[in-house]
Amino acid sequence: MNKLLERLIGRLPIGWLQLSHNKGRFAAAIAGVAFATLLVLMQLGIQGAMKIGSLMPYSLLNADIIISANDGSTLTDRSNVARARLFQALGVAGVASGAPAYIGILEFRQPDGVPTTLQTFGFSVSDKAFTTADVAAKFDQLALENTALIDVKTRGVDAAIFEELKAGKPYPFEVNGQTLNAVDTIEVGGTFTADGTMFVSDQTFLRFFGKRTSSAPNHILLKVADGVSPTVVLERLRAKFKGQALTIETLDDFAAADLAFQTTERPTGIIFGFGVIMGTIVGIVIVYQVLSTDVADHLREYATFKAMGYDQRFFLGIVTEEAIILAVLGYIPGLFASFGLYQVMTTLTSLPVQMDGARIVYVFVGTLLACALSGAIATRRLAAADPADLF
Amino acid sequence: MSAPALTLSQLDHFFGTGEARKQAIFDINLTLERGKLTILMGPSGSGKTTLLTLMGCLREVQSGSVKLLGEELRAAPEAQLVSLRRRLGFIFQAHNLHESLTATQNVLMGLQVHGKGNPAQQRKAARHMLGLVGLSDRLDYLPSSLSGGQKQRVAVARALVSNPEIVFADEPTAALDKESGHTVVKMLKTLGEERGTTTVMVTHDNRILEMADRIITMEEGRVISDELQTPKG
Numbered sequence: 054m055n056k057l058l059e060r061l062i063g064r065l066p067i068g069w070l071q072l073s074h075n076k077g078r079f080a081a082a083i084a085g086v087a088f089a090t091l092l093v094l095m096q097l098g099i100q101g102a103m104k105i106g107s108l109m110p111y112s113l114l115n116a117d118i119i120i121s122a123n124d125g126s127t128l129t130d131r132s133n134v135a136r137a138r139l140f141q142a143l144g145v146a147g148v149a150s151g152a153p154a155y156i157g158i159l160e161f162r163q164p165d166g167v168p169t170t171l172q173t174f175g176f177s178v179s180d181k182a183f184t185t186a187d188v189a190a191k192f193d194q195l196a197l198e199n200t201a202l203i204d205v206k207t208r209g210v211d212a213a214i215f216e217e218l219k220a221g222k223p224y225p226f227e228v229n230g231q232t233l234n235a236v237d238t239i240e241v242g243g244t245f246t247a248d249g250t251m252f253v254s255d256q257t258f259l260r261f262f263g264k265r266t267s268s269a270p271n272h273i274l275l276k277v278a279d280g281v282s283p284t285v286v287l288e289r290l291r292a293k294f295k296g297q298a299l300t301i302e303t304l305d306d307f308a309a310a311d312l313a314f315q316t317t318e319r320p321t322g323i324i325f326g327f328g329v330i331m332g333t334i335v336g337i338v339i340v341y342q343v344l345s346t347d348v349a350d351h352l353r354e355y356a357t358f359k360a361m362g363y364d365q366r367f368f369l370g371i372v373t374e375e376a377i378i379l380a381v382l383g384y385i386p387g388l389f390a391s392f393g394l395y396q397v398m399t400t401l402t403s404l405p406v407q408m409d410g411a412r413i414v415y416v417f418v419g420t421l422l423a424c425a426l427s428g429a430i431a432t433r434r435l436a437a438a439d440p441a442d443l444f
Numbered sequence: 445m446s447a448p449a450l451t452l453s454q455l456d457h458f459f460g461t462g463e464a465r466k467q468a469i470f471d472i473n474l475t476l477e478r479g480k481l482t483i484l485m486g487p488s489g490s491g492k493t494t495l496l497t498l499m500g501c502l503r504e505v506q507s508g509s510v511k512l513l514g515e516e517l518r519a520a521p522e523a524q525l526v527s528l529r530r531r532l533g534f535i536f537q538a539h540n541l542h543e544s545l546t547a548t549q550n551v552l553m554g555l556q557v558h559g560k561g562n563p564a565q566q567r568k569a570a571r572h573m574l575g576l577v578g579l580s581d582r583l584d585y586l587p588s589s590l591s592g593g594q595k596q597r598v599a600v601a602r603a604l605v606s607n608p609e610i611v612f613a614d615e616p617t618a619a620l621d622k623e624s625g626h627t628v629v630k631m632l633k634t635l636g637e638e639r640g641t642t643t644v645m646v647t648h649d650n651r652i653l654e655m656a657d658r659i660i661t662m663e664e665g666r667v668i669s670d671e672l673q674t675p676k677g
Contacts, residue, residue, distance in 0.1 A: 063560045065549055067542070074544035357540040360502055361602075362530030362557045364523075440502045443536050 058374075068374030071347060082343040086383020087390065089336025090420055094391035095398075096328030097412055102404040103322065106244030107315045109405075110172065111308040113241065113250070114154070115183050116274035117283040118290065119307050123300040126314040129156055129172075129246070133269035134299065142275055145293055147286040149278040152180035153270030155258045158247055161228045167209055172247040173201075175258025183274050188252055191237045195254040203235040206242045207249025208403040229261055243403040245321065274304075337423050340379055344372055344431035352438045360440035368435050376428035380421045387420075388413065447514030449610050449642040450476040450499055455508035457494055468494050470665045472508075476658075478609075481633055481643045481675065483653060486662035492646045493614055495662070499644065500532055500612045501525045513609055530557055533603030533641075535613040535632070539595040541587040547574055547598045548583045554602040573601040577631055593624025600628060604635050611636060613645040617652070626651060 058066035072079045110128050120138055125131030139151045155175035162168050176183060181192035191202055203224070205215045215238055218224050224235040233253075241250040259265055277286045283303050290301050302310070316322035348355070355368060391408070398406040457469035468491050476482055484492040497503040498510055498517075505518040512528060520528075533554075541550045551570035555561065571583055577597040587595055596616060603611055613632065617625030629645075629652050636643045645652075653659060654676045661669040 059563065064556050065545070065552055067545070070544040070549070351542075353540060354542045357534075357536070357542075358553065358557075360500070360529060360534045361554060362526055362528075362532075364526045441497045443502075443538075443540065 062370070062374065064370075066374065068371045069378055071351065071371070072375055072378060078343065078346075082339065082379055083382045083386070085339035085343070086336055086379050086420065086424070087385075087387040089332050089339060089423075090384050090387025090416065091390050091394070092332035092335065093329050093419070094387065094412070094416055095394060096325050096332060097416065098391065098395050098398065098406045098408070099404075100316070100322070100325035100329075101409065101412070102398075102406045103245055103315060103325070104312055105405045105407070106242075106246070107312055108308055109241060109244055110156075110174075110250075111304060111311075113174065113185055113188065114274060114304060115185055115189075116152075116304050117277045118148075118275040118287060119300075119302055119304050120273040120275065120290070120294075121271070121300045121307075123298050126318070127311045128272070129158075131271065131300075133265075133271055134273055136268045136270055136273075138294070138299070139273045141293065142273065142290060145286065145289050147277050147281040147289065149276050150182075151273060151275045152176060152183045153255070153267075154183070154272045154274050155255055155262075155265065156271045157258070157262050157265070159228050159251070159261060161226050161233075163210065163226075169207065169209055169249070170247045171203070171207065171249050171251040172244070173251045173253060173258065173261075175253050175255045177255045183276075184252065188239055191239070192252070194236045195252065195257070197234075197236075198254075199232060199257055199260070200234050200236045200253070201257070202237050202239050202252040204241040204249035204251065205238045206240060206403055208243040209248060229263075231261065233257075233261070242405050245404070248403075333419065333423055336420070337427050340376065340424050340427035341430055343379065344375055344428055345434055347375065348372065348431055348434045349437075352434075353443070355435065355438040356440045356443050359438055360443065365435070368438075369432055372428045372432050372435075373425065376424040377421065380424035384417055384420045388416075446478070447511070448475050449478045449513065450474070450644075451509075451511040452499070453509045455495075455498065455505070455510060457491075457498060457503075457506055468665050469498070472667055474660070474667070474670075476642065476644065478642050479637075479640045480657040481636065481645065481655060482658045482660060483656040484644065484646045484660050484662065485648070485653075489664075490662040491665040492662050496612055496614055496644065496646055500534065500610075501528050530606075531609045533606075533608035533611040535596075535599055535603050535611065535616045537615045537618045539587070539592075539599040539619075541595055541598055541602075543587055546584045546586055547579060547590065547601075550587070550598055551601045551605050554605040558606060570601075570605060573605040574598070576635060577601045578627075591624075593620050593628065596620055596624070596628050597631065600632055600635075604632075604639070604641070607639055608641060610642045610644065613643065613647075615646055615648065617647065617649050622651070625649065629655065 055066060058069050120134060122132040122134050136153050139153055142148055143151055157173050158170055159173045160168055160170050178192060178196050181189040194200060214224050218235060218238050225232050243249060259267060277283050287301060287303060294301060395406045395408060452472050452474045455469055455472040458465055458467050460466055486492050498505060501512060501517050510517040513531060515528060548570050551573055552566055555566045555569060574580060574583055577600055579594060579597055582590060582594060616628055633655050657675055659671050660667055
């Protein structure tokens with residue numbers, strides 16, 4: 054280690070020697086940085102899960118353009134839209150097909166009394182092409198009344214039930230006083246808004262949501278004709294529905310706006326943002342404390358080095374070296390611990406808490422910068438090293 | 445002929461400001477030739493340590509002039525002071541070794557101040573220097589496992605390893621028993637003579653006086669006697 058560092062720095066690795074001389078403090082400092090890194094990675098992990106969760110419903114839809122009421126920010130917080138708009142939209146040049154989409158949340162109680170919420174999508178069986186290939190392939194089974202496709206990753210539901218379902222045995226459960234039969238499974242995953250996802254036919258949907266009517270779906274989904282640019286069609290639609298209380302967007306833009314709203318305006322998104330800032334501050338304070346104590350402990354040696362002719366750059370170099378060592382040695386265990394905790398969180402919550410490559414890099418760079426900042430603050434104490442005091 | 449090691453003229457120095465301002469050094473005029481061992485004597489508080497720090501560019505010159513190796517220290521920029529310090533060696537009352545560095549690494553610090561150089565050669569030179577002060581069997585010891593005399597010998601090796609033009613020593617034997625104190629000064633003198641180093645030493649130790657070429661005595665900030673002698677021992 055010494056030799057390697059000496060070659061790297063071109064002088065004795067004083068910072069490393071100083072840090073490793075006091076083993077107890079060194080271990081505490083590394084643990085501190087590791088903890089701060091872990092804190093930040095956990096917050097980002099949960100935030101990431103929230104992002105994946107808020108984009109997840111869109112990944113189940115297969116459409117180019119979405120028409121919705123303009124009084125909300127997400128897929129589920131808006132008023133309904135008149136089905137008549139669908140027929141008007143179909144008359145616009147470039148629109149190939151369209152479908153009304155019904156969305157709502159149903160709650161059922163399992164035999165043990167645990168309430169489970171399901172984000173429920175209702176489509177006409179003839180509109181199955183507006184869902185993903187996986188869902189569409191199983192959609193014909195929903196032609197029977199009161200049947201559903203249910204998410205195998207639904208939080209808190211006994212895995213044995215899904216095993217039986219896959220083997221062909223329907224799972225009946227009671228919702229709003231009526232019986233619903235789960236006839237097949239899909240694979241989606243939990244979100245912050247619901248424990249799982251379910252697909253039903255539009256008829257079944259309207260039966261379970263008694264106050265809804267077929268004339269007012271939540272959204273209207275459109276596909277454009279082959280070879281036509283969605284943005285061109287979008288402009289035509291906006292011109293046609295000018296002045297009406299509608300949001301008309303490509304599905305991708307609509308999803309991006311939803312995500313931006315979730316992460317910057319909803320309390321949960323802001324809370325995780327704060328968590329990242331708090332973790333960073335904790336890390337900076339710990340490293341500052343360690344480095345400034347270290348500088349204070351070595352003032353006499355530094356004063357001697359100053360008398361020998363070492364300049365300010367040399368001392369900044371030592372502190373920077375220490376900061377980088379703490380950053381690297383603290384980051385590695387923090388990263389590994391976060392892999393473990395991501396796994397635990399995924400198991401406990403069935404939220405998609407996953408590591409991604411960019412986060413590994415960003416957090417490492419952030420750790421380096423935070424440590425360097427602490428080091429830069431700690432070097433202010435160097436001014437107290439006055440060689441004239443040595444005599 | 446090169447400039448004298450040190451030329452001091454009309455040097456005054458003050459501590460404190462306003463009412464508390466107190467003069468510590470009064471009108472000192474001295475010229476120290478190269479290659480000699482000069483001893484500064486005097487009771488404590490006579491200003492000899494202050495004078496030493498002024499000569500070694502560790503303290504700002506306020507009034508008068510100090511020419512070190514031909515360069516004026518008064519109002520000299522920091523960069524000039526730093527590069528001058530690299531041509532000097534310092535030995536302090538306390539050894540001031542770095543506790544986290546071994547004997548060899550401490551001596552290396554005296555070499556690396558001059559730049560990267562060749563690490564293998566620097567290490568060899570540091571070990572050689574430690575051999576000269578009789579520590580070839582303690583090369584990789586940390587200061588905490590060396591005796592007081594051994595630590596001060598490491599400090600001597602650190603000060604001399606880069607062949608400084610002037611060595612300043614402030615009571616280098618104060619923390620040592622007579623025996624090891626004498627050994628340290630003897631080494632300092634012998635090694636200095638071989639290299640033609642100028643040495644300025646503050647000391648109370650009478651046994652060392654006879655080794656000096658010149659003895660300057662101070663009292664209350666003034667030079668009260670300045671004697672040349674032929675050194676013995």
